Amino acid sequence: MRTVGVVMNGVTGRMGHRQHLVRSVLAINAGGGVALSGGERVLLRPVLVGRNEGKLRDLAVQHDLADWTTDLDAALADPANEIYFDAQVTSARVGAVTRAMEAGKHVYAEKPIAESLEDAITLAKAARAAGVKNGVVQDKLFLPGLRKLQRLVEGGFFGRVLSVRGEFGYWVFEGDWQEAQRPSWNYRAADGGGIVLDMFPHWHYVLENLFGPVRAVTARAVTHVPRRWDEAGTPYDATADDAAYGIFELADGLVAQINSSWTTRVFRDELVEFQVDGTEGSAVAGLRRCRVQHRSMTPKPVWNPDLPATEPFRGQWQEVPDNAEFDNGFKVQWEMFVRHVLEDAPFPHDFASGVRGVQLAEAGLRSSAEGRRVALSPIDLGDA
Numbered sequence: 566m567r568t569v570g571v572v573m574n575g576v577t578g579r580m581g582h583r584q585h586l587v588r589s590v591l592a593i594n595a596g597g598g599v600a601l602s603g604g605e606r607v608l609l610r611p612v613l614v615g616r617n618e619g620k621l622r623d624l625a626v627q628h629d630l631a632d633w634t635t636d637l638d639a640a641l642a643d644p645a646n647e648i649y650f651d652a653q654v655t656s657a658r659v660g661a662v663t664r665a666m667e668a669g670k671h672v673y674a675e676k677p678i679a680e681s682l683e684d685a686i687t688l689a690k691a692a693r694a695a696g697v698k699n700g701v702v703q704d705k706l707f708l709p710g711l712r713k714l715q716r717l718v719e720g721g722f723f724g725r726v727l728s729v730r731g732e733f734g735y736w737v738f739e740g741d742w743q744e745a746q747r748p749s750w751n752y753r754a755a756d757g758g759g760i761v762l763d764m765f766p767h768w769h770y771v772l773e774n775l776f777g778p779v780r781a782v783t784a785r786a787v788t789h790v791p792r793r794w795d796e797a798g799t800p801y802d803a804t805a806d807d808a809a810y811g812i813f814e815l816a817d818g819l820v821a822q823i824n825s826s827w828t829t830r831v832f833r834d835e836l837v838e839f840q841v842d843g844t845e846g847s848a849v850a851g852l853r854r855c856r857v858q859h860r861s862m863t864p865k866p867v868w869n870p871d872l873p874a875t876e877p878f879r880g881q882w883q884e885v886p887d888n889a890e891f892d893n894g895f896k897v898q899w900e901m902f903v904r905h906v907l908e909d910a911p912f913p914h915d916f917a918s919g920v921r922g923v924q925l926a927e928a929g930l931r932s933s934a935e936g937r938r939v940a941l942s943p944i945d946l947g948d949a
């Protein structure tokens with residue numbers, strides 16, 4: 566049994582605490598550690614890092630952890646800490662990850678890896694120059710619904726994929742008469758907020774991994790709700806986009822159209838759903854479920870607004886079986902990254918792919934600001 570120190574920055578936040586500390590790192594340890602190919606097991610020793618002593622101490626007590634500090638450089642100076650993980654607010658990411666790489670640590674980070682394409686490229690190049698393993702969280706790929714969708718793609722279910730339509734969103738309360746359920750920095754442009762920067766990196770890796778590289782984007786980003794109330798109940802100007810309507814062009818004429826919104830009310834089965842239409846069949850995948858309709862089972866509705874709907878359209882789809890056990894997606898990716906660090910196992914979710922996610926976000930914002938389609942060109946990060 567081996568133990569690897571993991572410096573975890575931003576663990577007092579929503580993602581850092583719940584998904585990465587509790588559901589990933591601590592869950593991995595509770596399950597006996599990460600299994601390496603030779604049968605060896607690796608436990609992770611989290612070192613909690615943050616700005617607020619009191620919050621860190623409380624968190625350490627809550628989870629019975631010994632190591633916490635407000636001094637990032639001290640945590641990075643300890644050679645037993647081989648991995649640095651960052652789930653801070655996006656605007657704080659580049660500086661801290663850079664320091665970790667300078668200290669020779671392997672680095673794993675939440676998305677987006679930077680606020681701008683220029684910074685993302687600098688970070689990816691620095692990782693290559695330092696020769697450290699690097700990774701970005703791409704959790705949606707590991708959701709049961711998307712894993713089943715991927716299985717359908719790989720099994721040739723769709724024939725030629727024609728289009729993808731995605732709906733993501735829910736109502737995020739303004740914060741006056743009911744507390745907002747997301748942190749206020751998300752709604753301030755100056756603090757790295759905005760739904761394009763938040764969600765387009767997700768859409769990028771989902772589209773790229775399932776359907777191929779994104780070639781161009783046309784987007785309209787808007788701020789539908791310009792005034793919100795923060796964690797202290799103080800009103801502020803919401804300067805960041807809270808909804809984005811995007812069209813993404815892929816190879817062979819495949820068009821993906823994805824709405825992202827914190828200003829919509831849910832009339833769907835899940836908070837995100839993708840409908841994929843192909844020549845041989847269609848699928849609708851959410852976070853957990855995936856349903857299909859084969860061409861042989863496709864009804865032939867006739868447009869007649871004078872009559873009520875004659876067919877139970879939703880009932881004409883079949884549920885795709887799990888056929889596997891799906892663990893927490895964040896945890897699965899953590900295990901992959903640890904294996905990547907310790908035994909060079911494959912890990913395609915590197916900073917180079919994180920760069921392409923930020924590229925799509927930046928192109929989406931430019932498309933919206935300039936009112937035009939923006940083509941994406943390949944990014945050269947130089948030799949490894």
Ligand SMILES: NC(=O)c1ccc[n+]([C@@H]2O[C@H](COP(=O)([O-])OP(=O)(O)OC[C@H]3O[C@@H](n4cnc5c(N)ncnc54)[C@H](O)[C@@H]3O)[C@@H](O)[C@H]2O)c1
Pocket residue numbers: 574575576577578579580581615616652653654655657675676677702704748750763
């Ligand atoms: N993978 C996903 O599905 C997913 C979902 C939500 C957020 N995220 C990403 O995770 C990161 C954190 O998001 P969150 O929702 O957990 O945010 P959060 O506000 O809940 O947490 C932010 C963390 O950063 C720390 N921090 C460091 N510097 C800060 C500063 N200057 N101002 C404020 N906080 C600072 C906070 O103390 C806190 O620990 C973001 O980069 C976001 O894009 C990813």
